[in-house]
Amino acid sequence: xxxxxxxxxxxxxxxxxxxxxxxxxxxxxxxxxxxxxxxxxxxxxxxxxxxxxxxxxxxxxxxxxxxxxxxxxxxxxxxxxxxxxxxxxxxxxxxxxxxxxxxxxxxxxxxxxxxxxxxxxxxxxxxxxxxxxxxxxxxxxxxxxxxxxxxxxxxxxxxxxxxxxxxxxxxxxxxxxxxxxxxxxxxxxxxxxxxxxxxxxxxxxxxxxxxxxxxxxxxxxxxxxxxxxxxxxxxxxxxxxxxxxxxxxxxxxxxxxxxxxxxxxxxxxxxxxxxxxxxxxxxxxxxxxxxxxxxxxxxxxxxxxxxxxxxxxxxxxxxxxxxxxxxxxxxxxxxxxxxxxxxxxxxxxxxxxxxxxxxxxxxxxxxxxxxxxxxxxxxxxxxxxxxxxxxxxx
Amino acid sequence: xxxxxxxxxxxxxxxxxxxxxxxxxxxxxxxxxxxxxxxxxxxxxxxxxxxxxxxxxxxxxxxxxxxxxxxxxxxxxxxxxxxxxxxxxxxxxxxxxxxxxxxxxxxxxxxxxxxxxxxxxxxxxxxxxxxxxxxxxxxxxxxxxxxxxxxxxxxxxxxxxxxxxxxxxxxxxxxxxxxxxxxxxxxxxxxxxxxxxxxxxxxxxxxxxxxxxxxxxxxxxxxxxxxxxxxxxxxxxxxxxxxxxxxxxxxxxxxxxxxxxxxxxxxxxxxxxxxxxxxxxxxxxxxxxxxxxxxxxxxxxxxxxxxxxxxxxxxxxxxxxxxxxxxxxxxxxxxxxxxxxxxxxxxxxxxxxxxxxxxxxxxxxxxxxxxxxxxxxxxxxxxxxxxxxxxxxx
Numbered sequence: 030x031x032x033x034x035x036x037x038x039x040x041x042x043x044x045x046x047x048x049x050x051x052x053x054x055x056x057x058x059x060x061x062x063x064x065x066x067x068x069x070x071x072x073x074x075x076x077x078x079x080x081x082x083x084x085x086x087x088x089x090x091x092x093x094x095x096x097x098x099x100x101x102x103x104x105x106x107x108x109x110x111x112x113x114x115x116x117x118x119x120x121x122x123x124x125x126x127x128x129x130x131x132x133x134x135x136x137x138x139x140x141x142x143x144x145x146x147x148x149x150x151x152x153x154x155x156x157x158x159x160x161x162x163x164x165x166x167x168x169x170x171x172x173x174x175x176x177x178x179x180x181x182x183x184x185x186x187x188x189x190x191x192x193x194x195x196x197x198x199x200x201x202x203x204x205x206x207x208x209x210x211x212x213x214x215x216x217x218x219x220x221x222x223x224x225x226x227x228x229x230x231x232x233x234x235x236x237x238x239x240x241x242x243x244x245x246x247x248x249x250x251x252x253x254x255x256x257x258x259x260x261x262x263x264x265x266x267x268x269x270x271x272x273x274x275x276x277x278x279x280x281x282x283x284x285x286x287x288x289x290x291x292x293x294x295x296x297x298x299x300x301x302x303x304x305x306x307x308x309x310x311x312x313x314x315x316x317x318x319x320x321x322x323x324x325x326x327x328x329x330x331x332x333x334x335x336x337x338x339x340x341x342x343x344x345x346x347x348x349x350x351x352x353x354x355x356x357x358x359x360x361x362x363x364x365x366x367x368x369x370x371x372x373x374x375x376x377x378x379x380x381x382x383x384x385x386x387x388x389x390x391x392x393x394x395x396x397x398x399x400x401x402x403x404x405x406x407x408x409x410x411x412x413x414x415x416x417x418x419x420x421x422x423x
Numbered sequence: 424x425x426x427x428x429x430x431x432x433x434x435x436x437x438x439x440x441x442x443x444x445x446x447x448x449x450x451x452x453x454x455x456x457x458x459x460x461x462x463x464x465x466x467x468x469x470x471x472x473x474x475x476x477x478x479x480x481x482x483x484x485x486x487x488x489x490x491x492x493x494x495x496x497x498x499x500x501x502x503x504x505x506x507x508x509x510x511x512x513x514x515x516x517x518x519x520x521x522x523x524x525x526x527x528x529x530x531x532x533x534x535x536x537x538x539x540x541x542x543x544x545x546x547x548x549x550x551x552x553x554x555x556x557x558x559x560x561x562x563x564x565x566x567x568x569x570x571x572x573x574x575x576x577x578x579x580x581x582x583x584x585x586x587x588x589x590x591x592x593x594x595x596x597x598x599x600x601x602x603x604x605x606x607x608x609x610x611x612x613x614x615x616x617x618x619x620x621x622x623x624x625x626x627x628x629x630x631x632x633x634x635x636x637x638x639x640x641x642x643x644x645x646x647x648x649x650x651x652x653x654x655x656x657x658x659x660x661x662x663x664x665x666x667x668x669x670x671x672x673x674x675x676x677x678x679x680x681x682x683x684x685x686x687x688x689x690x691x692x693x694x695x696x697x698x699x700x701x702x703x704x705x706x707x708x709x710x711x712x713x714x715x716x717x718x719x720x721x722x723x724x725x726x727x728x729x730x731x732x733x734x735x736x737x738x739x740x741x742x743x744x745x746x747x748x749x750x751x752x753x754x755x756x757x758x759x760x761x762x763x764x765x766x767x768x769x770x771x772x773x774x775x776x777x778x779x780x781x782x783x784x785x786x787x788x789x790x791x792x793x794x795x796x797x798x799x800x801x802x803x804x805x806x807x808x809x810x811x812x813x814x815x816x817x
Contacts, residue, residue: 075740075748105736105748107765140733141766250737325719326812333813339534342499343644346469354469354499371501372535412813415806418720419727 032163033183033196036219037061037261040198041159042171045152047100047138047145055149056171057121057156058198058215059094063131064257066092067228069235071252077104078114079134080253086133090224092257093128095215096121096156097135098149099172099200104250105141113146120153135213137200137251138174165198172200172213175417176293182285186220186264186278188271193220193264195278199286202295211249212239214286220275221260230276231256238283241405242291243322254283291406296413299331300406302391308401313350315403317394320348328410336381338367345394352396360393361385426557427577427590430613431455431655434592435553436565439546441494441532441539449543450565451515451550452489452592452609457525458651460486461622463629465646471498472508473528474647480527484618486651487522489609490515490550491529492543493566493594498644499535507540514547529607531594531645532568559592566594566607569811570687576679580614580658580672582665587614587658589672593680596689605643606633608680614669615654624670625650632677635799636685637716648677685800690807693725694800696785702795707744709797711788714742722804730775732761739788746790754787755779 038060045055068087070080086092096117103110114134122129136144159167169179180199185192201212216231235254256279266272292300303322308314321327324344330337338359345352359367361381366373384390432454439449462481464474480486490511497504508528516523530538553561563573574593579586595606610625629648650673660666686694697716702708715721718738724731732753739746753761755775760767778784 073737073740074746075736102733105733105761105764105766107749139731140737141761250733250740325808329809329812332809335813337533339496339499339644342469343467343534346467346644352468355501367499367535370499372499410809412806412809414719415723415726415804415809418723419729419806 033165033181034162035194035196035217037259038217039160039162040164040168041156041161042164042167042169043152043156043159045098046148047098053167053171054098054100055152055156056097056168057094057160058168058217059125059160060217060257060259061261062259063091063093064259065090065222065224065227066255066257067224067231068253068255069232071249073250075105075250077102077136077251078106078110079103079136080251081111082114082118083133083253083255086130089130091131092133092255093131094121094125095133095135095255097172097213099137099174101136101138101142101144102140102251103136103144106143109143113144116146117149120150124153124157133255135251135253137172137211137213140250165196169198169200172198174200174202175295176200176202178293180286180289180293182282184278184282186274188264188266188274191263193218193262195282197282197286199290201290202293212252212290214239214254214283216254216256216279216282218256218258219260219262220258221265222258222275226266226272227256227258230272230279233276234279234283237280238287242287243319243405243407288406291408294408295417296411297408298388298411299409300389301331301408302404302406304391304393304404305396306393306402307396307398308403309351309399310401311403312401314401316350317345317348317396318403318405320344321392321394322405322407325410328407331385331409332411334382334385336361336366336378336385338372341392341394342367342370350396351398353398356397358395358397362390427559427575428556429588429590429611431653432611433554433556434558434562435550435555436558436561436563437546437550437553439492440542441492447561447565448492448494449546449550450491450562451554452562452611453519453554454487454611454651454653455655456653457485457487458653459484459616459618459621460649460651461618461625462647462649463626465643467644469499469644471496471530471645472500472504473497473530474645475505476508476512477527477647477649480524483524485525486527486649487525488515488519489527489529489649491566491607493531493568495530495532495536495538496534496645497530497538500537503537507538510540511543514544518547518551527649529645529647531566531605531607534644559590563592563594566592568594568596569689570594570596572687574680574683574687576676578672578676580668582658582660582668585657587612587656589676591676591680593684595684596687606646606684608633608648608677610648610650610673610676612650612652613654613656614652615659616652616669620660620666621650621652624666624673627670628673628677631674632681636681637713637799637801682800685802688802689811690805691802692782692805693803694783695725695802696798696800698785698787698798699790700787700796701790701792702797703745703793704795705797706795708795710744711739711742711790712797712799714738715788716799716801719804722801725779725803726805728776728779730755730760730772730779732766735786735788736761736764744790745792747792750791752789752791756784
């Protein structure tokens with residue numbers, strides 16, 4: 030795979046000793062010049078120290094570097110947690126010779142245990158030395174926890190013939206659900222854009238990507254998506270149509286990353302899009318899609334490759350949406366398994382089962398009550414999910 | 424175990440061939456005289472034919488018999504489903520020589536497959552022959568699906584020195600959550616009580632028992648609790664204090680059964696009470712208790728016997744309740760694991776882990792925001808849950 034790069038940005042990922050197994054656990058993204066920046070954050074009322082710190086720092090609209098660690102969430106760690114988050118930023122700033130107020134911080138891992146800040150501080154100089162233009166893959170590895178694979182994506186656009194790049198790195202595997210996730214995501218772009226434009230496009234993009242995925246229905250205390258635009262290219266957003274074009278590139282990068290997160294969901298073996306149409310309203314459609322996507326009984330049936338549509342229809346029935354059970358159609362890809370609330374029969378079930386044996390497919394639920402539509406991505410619920418989460422800290 | 428009985432009631436359970444493995448799958452409860460009766464039913468908008476039929480029949484306030492099958496839910500089965508439900512009642516009525524309109528029907532099992540009504544019809548005479556005063560254990564076996572053990576409970580009270588009995592039979596293991604469950608429950612009592620009193624006490628009792636349990640967060644299409652009071656004893660409810668006394672006995676029977684359902688939850692190895700106190704309102708308390716009780720990450724940690732309180736506090740934070748993360752205390756039985764949002768340390772963690780190795784314990788969350796309280800019962804989430812539900816239909 031070609032390494033992703035973006036003009037004026039460097040990144041690195043090294044092992045600092047926070048992870049017991051000696052894997053990479055400390056990452057840095059650096060922009061040669063202070064970048065305009067924005068973020069979206071977890072809505073959990075319990076927020077990790079780095080989340081609180083970054084929310085404060087981004088009020089200034091600027092960021093030049095992000096230091097991120099895995100192996101410890103630095104959450105529910107009290108005053109020491111905030112002191113440690115500030116110290117992480119300070120260590121990175123000192124090693125970079127950059128203002129510490131322009132350094133954002135991210136942490137992911139176990140909640141409630143104090144961070145070993147000494148390890149971060151003593152690794153900071155090596156981390157800076159490791160910075161490379163093509164270092165984003167290393168960074169992606171350094172922020173993994175239960176994820177199996179590093180997640181990077183890139184997109185390109187142009188304004189008046191001037192090209193720009195948008196690249197992204199994400200991690201996330203458990204505690205994933207709409208309204209964000211155990212999810213960290215960092216977007217770098219060399220476009221010139223005002224902070225308010227970045228905030229608007231990022232919020233919209235997050236709603237169209239990370240807020241449409243679920244792995245286990247839990248919401249993390251550490252979720253964030255940060256965007257940094259350093260203006261190192263010639264491309265500049267100065268019209269609505271420029272912004273629309275940028276939004277499309279950004280959305281694509283975010284959705285690529287979001288789908289990678291679901292695919293790499295803890296124990297996941299399937300990536301399934303739950304599409305709802307014909308709902309009385311978009312809100313109803315989303316409620317149905319969410320309820321089906323979160324249902325443990327549906328998700329275990331996806332794992333079992335069992336076209337158990339009764340569980341789907343039961344989930345639809347408790348979603349709180351306006352519906353008539355006798356109108357519902359359910360498709361597995363192009364196979365209509367259910368028509369007007371009744372099974373299409375044995376042949377359809379065999380066909381649906383064939384679809385379910387593939388790693389990626391769509392379940393479409395047509396309520397036939399109106400024009401409301403929604404779509405979310407979910408994964409199956411496997412024996413390994415339980416094993417991973419029963420044993421995580423041991 | 425002493426068999427449960429209740430004056431004027433008989434019950435039976437036999438194998439009719441609906442279950443492929445030859446296990447009991449058809450049950451009957453019969454009152455020698457028509458009983459006053461009431462019911463509470465699933466709030467799922469997708470309701471099985473028997474639910475729709477019973478809701479209609481109980482408008483008359485009378486019931487003399489209940490016929491129940493396992494192995495097929497008779498849900499999403501269209502017009503044939505309703506015809507079959509009516510035919511089940513008719514077959515029981517004919518064999519009993521009782522009015523078919525006084526027969527209620529219940530079904531549990533797979534959704535969306537037509538019921539083999541011939542098997543029920545041809546088994547009905549044998550079913551009636553099998554009726555015995557101590558036949559409730561057989562009935563309890565006949566309504567099992569993925570449940571491992573039959574569930575019966577009994578309670579006793581008296582009014583003016585005149586004793587009465589309340590007995591109950593339940594099934595339920597998956598699709599269990601507040602607002603009812605894949606749950607069938609039948610209560611028989613020999614007390615004399617008006618239908619409106621039965622409805623009131625049953626609704627209240629259900630809120631205090633079956634609406635406080637969760638196994639997997641799904642809501643079934645077939646849930647019902649029916650109560651029949653045949654007045655075969657001398658005890659009669661004719662004052663508020665009589666009703667209060669009866670409520671206590673009924674609540675106890677319902678709660679015994681509800682806890683048995685959680686304990687027998689699919690794959691469950693633990694019965695855990697989630698208590699919340701100090702919430703700003705009872706509603707907040709319930710929201711927190713529900714969110715924690717439903718969290719897959721919490722439930723897998725219960726299975727792993729891992730005092731991973733970070734997952735509990737993360738679930739509290741997304742419950743939508745008024746809270747301050749820095750005020751929360753969390754106890755595992757008497758062990759205070761978290762104080763003011765921070766860990767009590769390694770010794771407490773060892774003690775909490777010891778509590779988690781027991782099969783039944785309480786997790787208490789004190790929000791210190793007010794006087795609101797709530798309590799729900801949940802189970803752990805095991806590897807076997809996934810295995811059971813991935814393979815259920817195969």
